[in-house]
Amino acid sequence: MTLELNNWAAALVAGAGALLAIFLIPAIFNEYEVLQMMIYVILAILALSLAFIWGIGGILSFGHAVFFGLGAYSYAIAAINFGETTSAFLVAIIVPSLFAAVLGYFMFYGRISDVYLGAITLTVSLVFFKVANSTSGPSYRIGKAPLGGFNGIPSVPRLTVPGFPEWELGTIELFSLSVVLLALTYVGLRFLISSDFGRIVLSVKENERRSELLGYDVRRYKLLTFIIGAAIAGIAGCLYANWGNYTDPSVFALSQSVQVIIWVVVGGVGTLIGPIVGCFLLQWLTTWLTTIDTINKDVILGGILTIVVLLLPQGLVPTIRNLAWTVAARATRHEEKAV
Amino acid sequence: MMSAAKLVETKDLGIHFGGLQAVQGVNFSLNQGELRCLIGPNGAGKTTFFRLLTGVHKPSVGSVTINGTPIKGLQTHQIANLGVGIKTQIPSLFDNLTVRENLWLSARKRNAHAEADRIADEALETIKLAHAAKTEVAKLAHGQRQWVELGVVIAGHPKLILLDEPAAGMTGHERERTAELIRDINRTCAMIVVEHDMEFIKMIAKTVTVFNRGEVLMEDAVDKVLSDQRVKDVYLGKQTGGVTL
Numbered sequence: 001m002t003l004e005l006n007n008w009a010a011a012l013v014a015g016a017g018a019l020l021a022i023f024l025i026p027a028i029f030n031e032y033e034v035l036q037m038m039i040y041v042i043l044a045i046l047a048l049s050l051a052f053i054w055g056i057g058g059i060l061s062f063g064h065a066v067f068f069g070l071g072a073y074s075y076a077i078a079a080i081n082f083g084e085t086t087s088a089f090l091v092a093i094i095v096p097s098l099f100a101a102v103l104g105y106f107m108f109y110g111r112i113s114d115v116y117l118g119a120i121t122l123t124v125s126l127v128f129f130k131v132a133n134s135t136s137g138p139s140y141r142i143g144k145a146p147l148g149g150f151n152g153i154p155s156v157p158r159l160t161v162p163g164f165p166e167w168e169l170g171t172i173e174l175f176s177l178s179v180v181l182l183a184l185t186y187v188g189l190r191f192l193i194s195s196d197f198g199r200i201v202l203s204v205k206e207n208e209r210r211s212e213l214l215g216y217d218v219r220r221y222k223l224l225t226f227i228i229g230a231a232i233a234g235i236a237g238c239l240y241a242n243w244g245n246y247t248d249p250s251v252f253a254l255s256q257s258v259q260v261i262i263w264v265v266v267g268g269v270g271t272l273i274g275p276i277v278g279c280f281l282l283q284w285l286t287t288w289l290t291t292i293d294t295i296n297k298d299v300i301l302g303g304i305l306t307i308v309v310l311l312l313p314q315g316l317v318p319t320i321r322n323l324a325w326t327v328a329a330r331a332t333r334h335e336e337k338a339v
Numbered sequence: 340m341m342s343a344a345k346l347v348e349t350k351d352l353g354i355h356f357g358g359l360q361a362v363q364g365v366n367f368s369l370n371q372g373e374l375r376c377l378i379g380p381n382g383a384g385k386t387t388f389f390r391l392l393t394g395v396h397k398p399s400v401g402s403v404t405i406n407g408t409p410i411k412g413l414q415t416h417q418i419a420n421l422g423v424g425i426k427t428q429i430p431s432l433f434d435n436l437t438v439r440e441n442l443w444l445s446a447r448k449r450n451a452h453a454e455a456d457r458i459a460d461e462a463l464e465t466i467k468l469a470h471a472a473k474t475e476v477a478k479l480a481h482g483q484r485q486w487v488e489l490g491v492v493i494a495g496h497p498k499l500i501l502l503d504e505p506a507a508g509m510t511g512h513e514r515e516r517t518a519e520l521i522r523d524i525n526r527t528c529a530m531i532v533v534e535h536d537m538e539f540i541k542m543i544a545k546t547v548t549v550f551n552r553g554e555v556l557m558e559d560a561v562d563k564v565l566s567d568q569r570v571k572d573v574y575l576g577k578q579t580g581g582v583t584l
Contacts, residue, residue, distance in 0.1 A: 199440070199447075200447070202436070203444050206434065206436060207431060207432065207433050209415075209431060210432060211416075213393060213416075213419055214419060215419035215448040215449070215495070
């Protein structure tokens, strides 16, 4: 691993890819299929958030869905109460960030070990899941927004164009926005990782004690990493609430948190593109498997995870990349010999 | 008033792990710019003493003052920011980063980006590893890793450098080069060096402090220490098996 990254080239590729997706996919596929692809894009943003805090920051959260869920719920509640969505979008980023700041403060400044960090984040997600499920009845509401218990919050207002409250985003527009936000998150994280802050975050992951001995307050860097990851997960949660015009307690579910970890592991921990690929691939596979009655998708996904961990421990993208480099190096040597 | 001039001062310093008294009653002081060697048999408490100075361990009793600041209650990074740099016994580096990136991270703590670049390049020259600037540290030989860690320490421009066995596992030529490097670094900052290799000690030391069973056994000029019967009894006789003292 090296800190030298060609960010501008990545930004160009991501920008071109986003433009292609925005113009080609709606032209080729029908609205239902675009809606289906939109969820992959939204979940890829969630995958990127864990890719950053785990793969780059070395913090493995077993309850990452909490921030996703908080983004979805806080957007839904704010949008219903405010009657406009631009500030609700910001609330969906601020609430998970603030919660991550409080939770992270106790975890990192309390210097708990990685194992306990995993246990705490897992427990927190279970608590949110339980609480969200037990809010049935008219008495459970925040302002005008009913929490709805296991049925969740229906009729969540769609995002509107800032300054044009009547201009509600349609499916294609929301898809385009999701693609743009995925590309921006990817490029933004690349630039962040290669910034001085990102280099220090990487060093903390590499060797926490040495970073401390150099004078870096590793607690602060871990906390900031955690908050940034939570903010990105909040964006994904907000888009998720927009995607289905509802949100329910399943956004806090353990299965949701585990799924994100699997995307990152399969795609490649320590990369940004890997978790995006892992998310697309596994979500597409999950969708396809659910159409086959005789196959249990969880067994297949569990099998894939086991195979990847055993045979491709670096994940798909790093393995393919290393393979490509090896082939290219051999080809170069072969050419040199021929000359 | 004299104590204000000391760079390091410990008073009745001690730490125990359960029933094991690893360091006890250590009264130690180091002047600005001084180079001190610490010797003692394995388990004498030298590395633990370093960990107490850097805040990795908190003392059970006693106090440590660095450059006039008591370090009680300070975190490891805050003590590092008082100007304390350490090279640990087993090289502790960012293995998957390049040599230059390791040096840059050290320099960046107290300097702006461009200045950190300059200091990193300067440190590369000092440790004579400019040719390996873009090599990942994990791919270096043991001796080179030791130098990288020395480079990481000096790139932080500390006032005090703690070196735990800087010559361990080095060849004769590498040891000479390391001794030369230490003498160079000592021109600008104070150092405490823990080392078992007596030939190496003779190359760099003026004053030596001997640790035994967590306590300071004696402290004197290098020649006097190495010829002292008590030191021979507790350490040198057993350890070196015939080194000429």
